[in-house]
Amino acid sequence: MKYFSTNNPGITVDTAQAVMTGLPYDGGLYMPVSLPALTLGEIREMSDLSYDQLAALLLYPYFGDIGTVSQMEEICHDIYNFEIPLRMFSDNRGIVELFHGPTLAFKDFGAGFLARLLGLTAAKKQTEITILVATSGDTGGAVANGFYGVNGIRVVILYPDSKVSPFQEQQIAGRGGNIKAVRIKGTFDHCQMLVKKAFNDQSLNRMMEITSANSINIGRWIPQMVYYFYGWLKWMDSGLTDYPVFSVPSGNYGNIAAGMLASAMGLPVKQFVAASNINNTVPEFLRTGIYTPRESVHTVANAMDVGDPSNFVRMTALTKSGIPLNSTVTGFEFSDSEIIEKIVDFHDKEGYIADPHTATGILALEKYGSPGIVMGTAHPYKFTGVMPPKIRDRLTLPVTYRESTSPLSSTAMEPDYSLLKEYLITL
Numbered sequence: 001m002k003y004f005s006t007n008n009p010g011i012t013v014d015t016a017q018a019v020m021t022g023l024p025y026d027g028g029l030y031m032p033v034s035l036p037a038l039t040l041g042e043i044r045e046m047s048d049l050s051y052d053q054l055a056a057l058l059l060y061p062y063f064g065d066i067g068t069v070s071q072m073e074e075i076c077h078d079i080y081n082f083e084i085p086l087r088m089f090s091d092n093r094g095i096v097e098l099f100h101g102p103t104l105a106f107k108d109f110g111a112g113f114l115a116r117l118l119g120l121t122a123a124k125k126q127t128e129i130t131i132l133v134a135t136s137g138d139t140g141g142a143v144a145n146g147f148y149g150v151n152g153i154r155v156v157i158l159y160p161d162s163k164v165s166p167f168q169e170q171q172i173a174g175r176g177g178n179i180k181a182v183r184i185k186g187t188f189d190h191c192q193m194l195v196k197k198a199f200n201d202q203s204l205n206r207m208m209e210i211t212s213a214n215s216i217n218i219g220r221w222i223p224q225m226v227y228y229f230y231g232w233l234k235w236m237d238s239g240l241t242d243y244p245v246f247s248v249p250s251g252n253y254g255n256i257a258a259g260m261l262a263s264a265m266g267l268p269v270k271q272f273v274a275a276s277n278i279n280n281t282v283p284e285f286l287r288t289g290i291y292t293p294r295e296s297v298h299t300v301a302n303a304m305d306v307g308d309p310s311n312f313v314r315m316t317a318l319t320k321s322g323i324p325l326n327s328t329v330t331g332f333e334f335s336d337s338e339i340i341e342k343i344v345d346f347h348d349k350e351g352y353i354a355d356p357h358t359a360t361g362i363l364a365l366e367k368y369g370s371p372g373i374v375m376g377t378a379h380p381y382k383f384t385g386v387m388p389p390k391i392r393d394r395l396t397l398p399v400t401y402r403e404s405t406s407p408l409s410s411t412a413m414e415p416d417y418s419l420l421k422e423y424l425i426t427l
């Protein structure tokens with residue numbers, strides 16, 4: 001597959017380059033030049049496949065120039081080894097639980113695949129690749145887990161000192177091996193600023209292969225398309241005849257854009273509903289046609305606290321010309337108190353505890369007023385701290401979760417780029 005930049009559709013790169021650089025230098029985002037098209041009959045025939053088989057089949061056309069079919073199968077078999085249930089509730093509302101992976105959030109789907117893809121790339125090029133990421137908490141864990149032990153890759157994770165939860169810090173700094181944790185004496189914004197400086201530092205980039213692992217990268221973004229097919233197939237298998245609406249808790253809009261990619265490949269989806277907290281840049285755009293990026297505001301659904309979502313351009317790129325985005329995507333935003341009330345209400349009526357992000361998705365599906373599937377993006381246990389007391393007492397860590405108990409190890413650093421550069425060079 002070749003990939004073009006949304007800012008310069010005439011310029012294309014191969015898959016390895018798109019994955020290694022993450023972002024095109026012109027500030028656009030990479031998109032596949034063509035989409036493998038599937039007929040309804042072909043999609044229906046996939047209903048017997050396990051998730052890892054489905055993933056290998058759907059992902060090979062995008063990444064086949066990095067790895068062979070059997071390598072794709074091996075990778076998918078290794079990483080997608082957890083259950084992905086579709087739970088059904090009253091009024092034909094379903095939740096597809098995407099949070100049974102190693103860090104209990106849907107980001108495991110993309111982070112795990114990208115890690116292995118970069119591992120293949122490093123082996124082919126016979127180089128060592130350094131992944132540099134800034135995290136406010138969740139991405140760090142998924143990236144640390146996905147890349148742990150992958151040959152040819154080392155990972156440097158910058159996180160704000162004392163501003164991540166103990167659970168998150170254990171996932172970031174309790175790994176060791178090829179995962180290096182750097183505790184920045186500052187905020188998440190400092191971490192992000194340092195990472196950006198490193199990517200723009202030409203002398204550093206001449207000395208080492210450094211790249212990012214955020215949802216901008218096609219190796220992390222595209223694999224998220226697979227679970228739309230999987231959820232859709234389970235929905236149709238349960239005897240429902242109407243195609244589903246997908247309600248997607250959204251922050252950087254990578255997840256919902258991956259759903260739109262599935263739909264552009266031929267998956268019949270009735271409508272996408274973007275579920276947002278009060279960081280409502282996209283729902284507002286869908287209503288008014290005006291896109292106003294702003295500073296993000298902290299909410300109880302903090303993984304969606306994004307005021308200028310990076311994947312928004314992918315949503316517009318996937319919209320057929322002449323068709324307005326808001327005819328396929330509807331957006332709704334909800335306040336913290338609405339989200340918390342919904343957690344309690346859904347627990348009382350359906351006996352199910354949703355995390356704040358998934359609860360936002362439930363609210364949006366209800367407001368849209370149709371049967372459909374909510375993307376369950378995180379396990380509620382991860383958000384114990386913001387849950388109302390009566391719910392909090394009922395939360396337990398899933399039995400399948402393998403908690404790391406290794407001692408924490410991280411390097412403390414002032415938010416000063418020369419210190420980070422020195423650290424990277426002598427790593």
Ligand SMILES: *Cc1c(COP(=O)(O)O)cnc(C)c1O
Nearest residue numbers: 250251252253254255303377378
């Ligand atoms: C990252 C995240 C989201 C938002 O996903 P995007 O792809 O950034 O829109 C939603 N819920 C949870 C739990 C997340 O971790």
